[in-house]
Amino acid sequence: MTAAINPQDAWKQMAGVAAAELIKDGMVVGLGTGSTASFFVQALGLRIQQGLQIVGAVSSSQVTQTLAASLGIPLTDLDTHPELDMYVDGADEIDPKLCLIKGAGGALLREKIVASAAKRFVVVADPTKRVEQLGHHYPLPVEVVPLAITPVSRKIAQLGARVKLRQTGATPFITDNHNFILDCTFPQGISNPAELDAQLHRIVGLVETGLFINMASQAILGGPDGVQVFQP
Numbered sequence: 001m002t003a004a005i006n007p008q009d010a011w012k013q014m015a016g017v018a019a020a021e022l023i024k025d026g027m028v029v030g031l032g033t034g035s036t037a038s039f040f041v042q043a044l045g046l047r048i049q050q051g052l053q054i055v056g057a058v059s060s061s062q063v064t065q066t067l068a069a070s071l072g073i074p075l076t077d078l079d080t081h082p083e084l085d086m087y088v089d090g091a092d093e094i095d096p097k098l099c100l101i102k103g104a105g106g107a108l109l110r111e112k113i114v115a116s117a118a119k120r121f122v123v124v125a126d127p128t129k130r131v132e133q134l135g136h137h138y139p140l141p142v143e144v145v146p147l148a149i150t151p152v153s154r155k156i157a158q159l160g161a162r163v164k165l166r167q168t169g170a171t172p173f174i175t176d177n178h179n180f181i182l183d184c185t186f187p188q189g190i191s192n193p194a195e196l197d198a199q200l201h202r203i204v205g206l207v208e209t210g211l212f213i214n215m216a217s218q219a220i221l222g223g224p225d226g227v228q229v230f231q232p
């Protein structure tokens, strides 16, 4: 007997299963990170067990790599396959133009690298992730070289953010790339994601931001009324 899952997880699963249906024989696929992406990876694993033949999958984190390997998904990397057919991942916030905040799980840098290598990026989520303006529900995560954490924090604060070093217990959270994460809350929300992203990228020592702008082409949302596809 399988354990019942809560409605939000059921919606995430619906989105993940629907995205897995988009994967065809011969594709190179990018695998996202997080609870919603995990449902996609599990559904993809099932389809592969049933005979789907992808060329390979590139993971956006160690966690996803381990999950995918356990499901028998053939793994590859960006050296072997620098261009992917499709990348599927979750998001923390999705605005009407499909700009995203990502990185609540700390995987934003690899996620952005893998997403940028893909011809198509499909976001999978539940309806709680849709927002009118980014930055009101989740802080914006940015990945920072540990050496630069204090000056970078100060410079982001000068842009109007409350800046918090992400911790795991008493020690800083360490990303797969051995960097730190700063969670940046903009009290008025993020009115111009592209401008903020450009400002943040001018800060030396800041490696990447969790703003994904003009990257996703489609969102698949599971919800109480079934699966809905959303594109601007």
Ligand SMILES: O=C[C@H](O)[C@H](O)[C@H](O)COP(=O)(O)O
Pocket (backbone or CB within 6 Å): 032, 033, 034, 035, 036, 037, 089, 090, 091, 092, 102, 103, 104, 105, 106, 107, 108, 111
């Ligand atoms: O670093 C984490 C990723 O950006 C996740 O894709 C994002 O946080 C969404 O995760 P979830 O599907 O668990 O809400």
